[in-house]
Amino acid sequence: MVEHTRRTVCAMGGGGVALAVMAGGVNAEGAAPVATTRHGRVRGSLDRDIKVFKGVRYGADTSARRFQSPVAPQAWRGIAEATTYGHASPQKSDEADQDEDCLFLNVWTPGLADGAARPVMVYVHGGAHANGSGSSPLYDGAALCRRGDVVVVTVNHRLNVFGYNGLGQILGGAYAASGSVGNLDLILALEWVRDNIANFGGDPANVTVFGQSGGGAKLVTLMAMPRAAGLYHRVITMSGQHVTAMGPQHAELRMRAFLDHLGLTPERAAELATLPAARLVEALRMADPIEKGGMYFHSVMDHDTLPRHPFVPDAPRESGHIPMIIGNTHDEARAFTAGDERNFHLTWDTVAAKLAPEFVVDLNAQYVVDWYRQRFPQMSPSDVFFAAATCGRSRPGHLIQAEERAKLNGTTWMYQLDFGSPVEPRLGAFHSFDIALAFDNCDKPGSKTGTGAQALKVAAAMSETFIAFARTGDPNNAAIPAWGRYTLPERATMIFDVDSRIENDPRADERRLFQTAPFLKQGT
Numbered sequence: 001m002v003e004h005t006r007r008t009v010c011a012m013g014g015g016g017v018a019l020a021v022m023a024g025g026v027n028a029e030g031a032a033p034v035a036t037t038r039h040g041r042v043r044g045s046l047d048r049d050i051k052v053f054k055g056v057r058y059g060a061d062t063s064a065r066r067f068q069s070p071v072a073p074q075a076w077r078g079i080a081e082a083t084t085y086g087h088a089s090p091q092k093s094d095e096a097d098q099d100e101d102c103l104f105l106n107v108w109t110p111g112l113a114d115g116a117a118r119p120v121m122v123y124v125h126g127g128a129h130a131n132g133s134g135s136s137p138l139y140d141g142a143a144l145c146r147r148g149d150v151v152v153v154t155v156n157h158r159l160n161v162f163g164y165n166g167l168g169q170i171l172g173g174a175y176a177a178s179g180s181v182g183n184l185d186l187i188l189a190l191e192w193v194r195d196n197i198a199n200f201g202g203d204p205a206n207v208t209v210f211g212q213s214g215g216g217a218k219l220v221t222l223m224a225m226p227r228a229a230g231l232y233h234r235v236i237t238m239s240g241q242h243v244t245a246m247g248p249q250h251a252e253l254r255m256r257a258f259l260d261h262l263g264l265t266p267e268r269a270a271e272l273a274t275l276p277a278a279r280l281v282e283a284l285r286m287a288d289p290i291e292k293g294g295m296y297f298h299s300v301m302d303h304d305t306l307p308r309h310p311f312v313p314d315a316p317r318e319s320g321h322i323p324m325i326i327g328n329t330h331d332e333a334r335a336f337t338a339g340d341e342r343n344f345h346l347t348w349d350t351v352a353a354k355l356a357p358e359f360v361v362d363l364n365a366q367y368v369v370d371w372y373r374q375r376f377p378q379m380s381p382s383d384v385f386f387a388a389a390t391c392g393r394s395r396p397g398h399l400i401q402a403e404e405r406a407k408l409n410g411t412t413w414m415y416q417l418d419f420g421s422p423v424e425p426r427l428g429a430f431h432s433f434d435i436a437l438a439f440d441n442c443d444k445p446g447s448k449t450g451t452g453a454q455a456l457k458v459a460a461a462m463s464e465t466f467i468a469f470a471r472t473g474d475p476n477n478a479a480i481p482a483w484g485r486y487t488l489p490e491r492a493t494m495i496f497d498v499d500s501r502i503e504n505d506p507r508a509d510e511r512r513l514f515q516t517a518p519f520l521k522q523g524t
Contacts, residue, residue, distance in 0.1 A: 179300020216240015241397025
């Protein structure tokens with residue numbers, strides 16, 4: 001008689017992941033799914049008909065290799081429990097369960113090792129390059145799996161100074177790639193997908209990477225990183241308006257300021273590798289002369305790991321052949337500005353001063369306000385503030401990406417989400433509002449979509465479109481009107497709304513304004 005017991009033998013270092021030795025190889029929990037990876041077996045759980053694996057280790061603990069390139073984990077014996085999310089990277093936010101041992105991913109799949117070769121959708125979370133994790137309820141992949149018979153993966157990786165910094169410019173050597181180790185984590189995760197996803201019912205030759213905000217920014221950076229080539233086959237960015245990396249001199253300047261705050265000279269920079277992680281996180285809260293409100297790091301162009309800017313001076317030719325969807329929301333800036341009640345009660349005398357700090361370059365805010373007031377006389381001062389903050393801060397990067405790819409004859413589609421929050425109407429279609437719609441997760445906490453018929457219709461259209469694109473490299477499907485590629489000068493754009501439609505060059509006047517606005521300095 002086979003003994004139906006198991007014994008936990010050691011922790012895998014993340015989110016309750018543990019190893020279990022099975023007597024006779026029998027799973028005492030019966031229905032719990034077990035999958036095989038190159039490093040060992042993992043046991044997940046069931047969400048009705050979907051197999052779910054949380055906290056699957058794809059990289060070794062980074063604490064012993066702080067600021068250095070990631071490495072694959074050691075193999076384990078027995079079966080690792082994969083039923084709870086792994087640690088998030090240390091960060092300034094209130095994200096739960098933070099630890100440097102954070103290289104974990106999560107998988108949702110309709111089937112295991114069944115030869116179905118399903119499209120794989122790998123999601124990279126937002127939070128700039130500083131915060132977040134792949135564990136939000138909004139990123140739960142079960143609904144996408146049910147709707148489209150796909151495999152969904154979400155990823156944790158190193159963030160802020162742990163994943164992006166200027167040590168490579170100061171120390172070199174083992175830290176030469178420190179400006180991009182967070183992105184190298186993502187590449188290691190994609191290598192894990194390549195090597196293991198077939199055992200989770202996915203097709204390693206059909207991998208779509210998609211990400212929102214900072215997640216999208218990291219993806220456009222991967223498009224310029226030679227080491228990422230061949231690991232993904234389609235890209236979707238959602239408000240990932242990233243066109244440049246930090247230059248090496250800029251990265252070094254920030255790193256020296258960070259060291260100074262910790263009382264370290266550049267000659268003692270190697271001591272950062274052994275300081276408590278909490279001290280580094282606290283130092284990130286410092287007032288930074290470059291970035292007010294705290295020190296911020298992101299991908300560094302080191303001329304090796306990242307040899308060029310993602311989309312300046314042009315689109316990277318090495319990824320120009322990869323199909324890409326570039327998206328944004330109509331009211332991006334309301335996510336960052338609607339929390340200040342005063343912004344809803346601006347006057348023509350106060351709006352320009354309030355608007356000026358929202359621009360990423362030093363524009364003449366009064367000129368912008370006057371232009372909007374003349375062009376859109378129906379707008380209130382607050383309407384002008386929110387529209388100009390979006391078009392001047394969030395939208396230009398998307399347009400640069402799309403236009404540069406169009407110049408390469410790249411296979412690119414552009415969307416804009418116009419459907420606004422029924423739950424909080426004053427937010428409109430704010431930054432990150434498209435996440436719940438794309439994941440078909442209107443019922444999840446934090447969605448702000450509600451579960452009314454209109455929200456569900458838009459969610460069906462967006463999620464079906466993302467699934468169609470992941471399956472074939474073309475987003476067209478029965479849920480939307482025919483959607484042509486983004487070309488110049490037409491600029492065809494899908495407007496996702498209750499009744500989705502195609503518009504050529506939406507908000508054209510505002511586009512033209514801000515494409516010339518960098519020359520409109522204060523006082524001109």
